[in-house]
Amino acid sequence: MIEVKGLSKRYGDKIAVDDLSFTVRPGLVTGFLGPNGAGKSTTLRMIVGLDQPTSGTATVCGRPYRELARPLCTAGALLEAKAVHSGRTAREHLRGLAASNRLPKRRVDEVLELVGLTDPARRRVGGFSLGMGQRLGIAAALLGDPEVIILDEPVNGLDPEGIQWVREFMRGMADDGRTVLVSSHLMSEMQDTADHLIVIGRGRLAADSSMADFLARSSHNGVVVRTPHTAQLVSVLRSSGATVDALVDRERERGHDAVEEPPLIVKGLDARRIGELAGQNGLWLHELAPQRVSLQEAFMELTADAVEYRVGRRGAAEHNGVAV
Numbered sequence: 001m002i003e004v005k006g007l008s009k010r011y012g013d014k015i016a017v018d019d020l021s022f023t024v025r026p027g028l029v030t031g032f033l034g035p036n037g038a039g040k041s042t043t044l045r046m047i048v049g050l051d052q053p054t055s056g057t058a059t060v061c062g063r064p065y066r067e068l069a070r071p072l073c074t075a076g077a078l079l080e081a082k083a084v085h086s087g088r089t090a091r092e093h094l095r096g097l098a099a100s101n102r103l104p105k106r107r108v109d110e111v112l113e114l115v116g117l118t119d120p121a122r123r124r125v126g127g128f129s130l131g132m133g134q135r136l137g138i139a140a141a142l143l144g145d146p147e148v149i150i151l152d153e154p155v156n157g158l159d160p161e162g163i164q165w166v167r168e169f170m171r172g173m174a175d176d177g178r179t180v181l182v183s184s185h186l187m188s189e190m191q192d193t194a195d196h197l198i199v200i201g202r203g204r205l206a207a208d209s210s211m212a213d214f215l216a217r218s219s220h221n222g223v224v225v226r227t228p229h230t231a232q233l234v235s236v237l238r239s240s241g242a243t244v245d246a247l248v249d250r251e252r253e254r255g256h257d258a259v260e261e262p263p264l265i266v267k268g269l270d271a272r273r274i275g276e277l278a279g280q281n282g283l284w285l286h287e288l289a290p291q292r293v294s295l296q297e298a299f300m301e302l303t304a305d306a307v308e309y310r311v312g313r314r315g316a317a318e319h320n321g322v323a324v
């Protein structure tokens with residue numbers, strides 16, 4: 001369990017993290033999302049004691065990270081690609097870490113096997129690919145068999161096989177009852193991996209909810225309906241509280257200017273209720289299709305005003321002063 005309470009970090013005039021509070025629970029993969037410069041890395045660094053908060057607290061399993069008796073045995077973190085002595089082998093690197101944390105040598109071979117680096121363990125780290133380097137970073141995070149795992153952009157630069165491996169690794173750790181907190185820019189990746197989301201914008205909390213609730217709240221959700229009785233159905237749906245609009249763009253994309261049965265986008269009623277209302281009123285439906293919003297769309301909607309810099313109309317980067 002990770003608990004963050006009223007956490008803030010100021011660099012001079014710049015507030016990187018602003019009164020952030022959230023809890024990361026065991027047994028789930030929690031995605032930590034935010035636009036560039038939102039304060040994700042700063043927050044993660046404060047959680048693992050690499051940065052001192054200006055105010056507020058961050059605890060791991062009930063204690064500040066720096067006060068943990070054996071930190072590596074409580075929380076393992078993969079933050080930015082770690083500086084590893086490139087002349088050392090993977091095994092030497094991990095043995096050094098294990099020795100300085102009073103962990104048994106055999107644990108090094110266990111974690112090398114866990115991350116699939118048993119074969120290249122005797123090769124110098126300097127010759128490792130990006131993916132092997134990430135696996136080595138994860139192996140280091142796992143040395144103390146920690147309850148809490150924190151990964152900052154773990155799939156950055158990985159190929160599809162590497163991404164799949166990290167995804168399965170996180171799922172396995174969460175299924176094992178561990179606490180997994182992972183930051184990522186890759187929305188499609190997060191949509192497939194995270195159970196819960198913490199979203200920040202300009203250092204502040206923008207959302208803390210399950211993935212399902214986060215997606216369900218998006219205004220992009222709706223049901224596409226086509227009927228030969230457009231006017232009657234629109235009237236029935238509107239009098240039941242729905243908002244109904246014509247999906248004109250879809251038809252224009254298909255090169256149709258005017259259509260007999262314009263597709264409608266209905267919001268405020270689910271597909272089941274729309275079908276029932278149509279049936280009760282003797283109206284035929286030729287299409288009834290719930291739209292599945294993507295995490296990318298829901299995220300963009302939530303953080304549209306929270307990006308630090310956006311490209312202005314003339315192409316120049318301009319500061320966006322609007323907070324979430």
Ligand SMILES: Nc1ncnc2c1ncn2[C@@H]1O[C@H](COP(=O)(O)OP(=O)(O)OP(=O)(O)O)[C@@H](O)[C@H]1O
Binds near residue numbers: 035036037
């Ligand atoms: N050491 C520092 N000194 C001054 N400003 C800093 C420092 N570290 C971070 N910042 C600023 O704090 C803000 C938050 O940065 P941070 O790296 O935590 O964001 P992030 O969400 O991890 O961004 P990204 O996704 O781009 O990595 C940014 O405006 C950044 O420029």
